[in-house]
Amino acid sequence: MLILGxxxxxxxxxxxxxxxxxxGQARMLRARSFYVQILTEAIAFxxxxxLGWPRExxxxxxxxxxxLEGTGSIEVVRARVAAEHEAVEEWLGRETTGxxxxxxxxxxxxxxxxxxxxxxxxxxxELQRAKLRPWAALGTxxxxxxxxxxxxxxxxxxxxxxETFRRVxxxxxxxxxxxxxxxxxxxxxxxxDGIAFGLPGFRAVLGDAASSTExxxxxxxxxxxxxxxxxxxxxxxxxxxxHIPTKSNGAPVWFEELASRSRGAPYLxxxxxxxxxxxxxxxxxxxxxxxxxELARFSAELDDFFAVELMHLFERPEWETTYTVFxxxxxxxVVGPWDRMLDLAGEVRRRFHDRFGAxxxxxxxxxxxxxxxxPIRRSVAQAxxxxxxxxxxxxxxxxQPKDQLATLGQLWKWQHHAPIISAAKRLAGWVDSGVAxxxxxxxxxxxxxLRRGELPETTRAEQLAATTRLAYHVDRNYPSxxxxxxxxxxxxxxxxxxxxxxxxxxxxxxxEILFLPAIVRYALLATRTKSPESDT
Numbered sequence: 001m002l003i004l005g006x007x008x009x010x011x012x013x014x015x016x017x018x019x020x021x022x023x024g025q026a027r028m029l030r031a032r033s034f035y036v037q038i039l040t041e042a043i044a045f046x047x048x049x050x051l052g053w054p055r056e057x058x059x060x061x062x063x064x065x066x067x068l069e070g071t072g073s074i075e076v077v078r079a080r081v082a083a084e085h086e087a088v089e090e091w092l093g094r095e096t097t098g099x100x101x102x103x104x105x106x107x108x109x110x111x112x113x114x115x116x117x118x119x120x121x122x123x124x125x126e127l128q129r130a131k132l133r134p135w136a137a138l139g140t141x142x143x144x145x146x147x148x149x150x151x152x153x154x155x156x157x158x159x160x161x162x163e164t165f166r167r168v169x170x171x172x173x174x175x176x177x178x179x180x181x182x183x184x185x186x187x188x189x190x191x192x193d194g195i196a197f198g199l200p201g202f203r204a205v206l207g208d209a210a211s212s213t214e215x216x217x218x219x220x221x222x223x224x225x226x227x228x229x230x231x232x233x234x235x236x237x238x239x240x241x242x243h244i245p246t247k248s249n250g251a252p253v254w255f256e257e258l259a260s261r262s263r264g265a266p267y268l269x270x271x272x273x274x275x276x277x278x279x280x281x282x283x284x285x286x287x288x289x290x291x292x293x294e295l296a297r298f299s300a301e302l303d304d305f306f307a308v309e310l311m312h313l314f315e316r317p318e319w320e321t322t323y324t325v326f327x328x329x330x331x332x333x334v335v336g337p338w339d340r341m342l343d344l345a346g347e348v349r350r351r352f353h354d355r356f357g358a359x360x361x362x363x364x365x366x367x368x369x370x371x372x373x374x375p376i377r378r379s380v381a382q383a384x385x386x387x388x389x390x391x392x393x394x395x396x397x398x399x400q401p402k403d404q405l406a407t408l409g410q411l412w413k414w415q416h417h418a419p420i421i422s423a424a425k426r427l428a429g430w431v432d433s434g435v436a437x438x439x440x441x442x443x444x445x446x447x448x449x450l451r452r453g454e455l456p457e458t459t460r461a462e463q464l465a466a467t468t469r470l471a472y473h474v475d476r477n478y479p480s481x482x483x484x485x486x487x488x489x490x491x492x493x494x495x496x497x498x499x500x501x502x503x504x505x506x507x508x509x510x511x512e513i514l515f516l517p518a519i520v521r522y523a524l525l526a527t528r529t530k531s532p533e534s535d536t
Contacts, residue, residue, distance in 0.1 A: 002292065003067070004107070007036065007043070007100055018158075030325065038180075062328045063326075063329035088200045094153060103127060104137075116286040116295075138150050164190070178220040178236075181216055219234070221235070238307060243320075245258065261321055263428075268374075269336055270368040275330040277402065278330050301355075309355075310327050311324070345365050345407075362402055366389065366405070369408070390404040395416075397509060398413060408518035424518070431523060436478075445520040448466075454517075494512075
């Protein structure tokens with residue numbers, strides 16, 4: 001039989017930060033994201049142990065989801081899973097005030113399926129039905145009668161919770177190991193020796209060793225290497241460490257400092273990416289598979305990319321300013337200097353294509369560019385909205401969505417990413433060297449948006465007149481085509497090519513014409529003076 005689990009409410013929980021938190025926001029954000037990873041592992045392990053299933057029965061565990069495969073009496077398995085589900089929901093309701101909740105589905109192969117893909121789809125359908133009945137396990141207590149008194153929850157101990165995550169966030173960059181210890185009375189803000197936090201039925205201790213080694217039931221290596229097989233104590237076999245930019249004393253770098261390392265405007269880039277059409281990819285893999293271990297292998301390949309390969313990438317000097325909120329399963333959410341995140345998006349996609357392109361997998365992304373003090377929850381919401389656009393709206397001159405990036409007010413296929421960013425950096429370079437005036441970029445952007453009808457209350461006559469206005473502007477304010485300075489001639493050649501294609505933006509395949517607004521916006525950001533409170 002197949003057991004699927006899904007922890008919901010993750011984003012609301014992760015971004016539930018105290019309003020006054022500024023510099024400590026980075027520290028707490030990483031700790032809360034890490035907590036959700038460990039929580040999912042702990043719930044899966046708890047169910048395995050209740051059923052007497054080995055660790056190898058875990059097919060995957062990432063992004064708040066897990067899958068277990070094993071055998072046994074269906075009546076016994078359902079009863080034991082229901083008991084564990086109720087206990088976990090009771091703990092989550094009490095300790096997170098309902099912010100996190102759990103859905104579980106037990107799917108027994110009571111009829112033959114034509115393929116493993118059909119069996120997996122049937123199990124997923126059961127999980128979706130379970131998600132439509134949140135808190136049912138707690139509210140009925142395993143019976144059929146609804147018990148509303150179960151939802152009389154205590155007031156949240158937010159101060160204790162926030163202090164716990166401050167301490168965990170401060171210790172996480174230097175921690176080497178994590179130990180789970182049986183503790184039926186554990187609370188989220190667990191006390192005791194060392195840096196600790198509570199899980200449903202466990203106390204997690206962060207550090208090199210736990211004080212009560214005889215009670216350790218699960219261990220995790222946080223160095224980024226996979227645990228050794230055959231150890232006496234069960235291990236979390238996938239890496240859980242995540243890259244965080246740190247200062248010389250090991251403390252996480254604040255978001256304001258990350259923004260100050262941007263080119264030009266001191267803004268942050270919030271980058272969210274995930275694999276496209278993953279459900280179809282899983283079904284394709286299972287169509288010809290002989291067992292569900294193929295699902296485990298595929299999940300491990302994806303997790304190895306997002307949780308291992310990218311973590312090693314972020315440790316390189318050119319990417320060390322990447323703050324990882326989450327990277328695992330089939331997606332990532334990272335924060336960093338806005339210009340570096342644009343470069344990183346292209347590098348992640350290149351590596352993803354090299355690894356999974358032959359199998360037909362693609363990845364999409366959304367990049368929100370915001371002020372450092374803009375609320376992180378709203379910043380992530382912007383990035384998610386942009387990612388959704390990349391997955392559902394075709395880029396200009398394209399017929400299909402997905403395999404795209406949305407940012408800088410536009411949307412493009414990855415094949416155009418390098419030419420767009422290259423042209424934008426070249427334009428910014430002309431401004432930095434004094435060959436071009438920054439104010440003229442504002443005029444170029446304004447006329448481009450006017451010509452394309454993207455400014456409010458624009459008449460058709462004004463839209464058509466934009467081209468003539470740009471030609472006049474170029475003749476008066478740009479270098480002569482016969483200039484003796486090579487860079488001045490290069491700038492004039494570029495703007496003349498832009499002017500030539502200005503009216504063909506709906507039919508051209510030239511990325512420098514199609515995505516001229518994004519190119520100019522990049523250059524404006526890259527050449528802006530560093531004023532933390534300035535807007536774009």
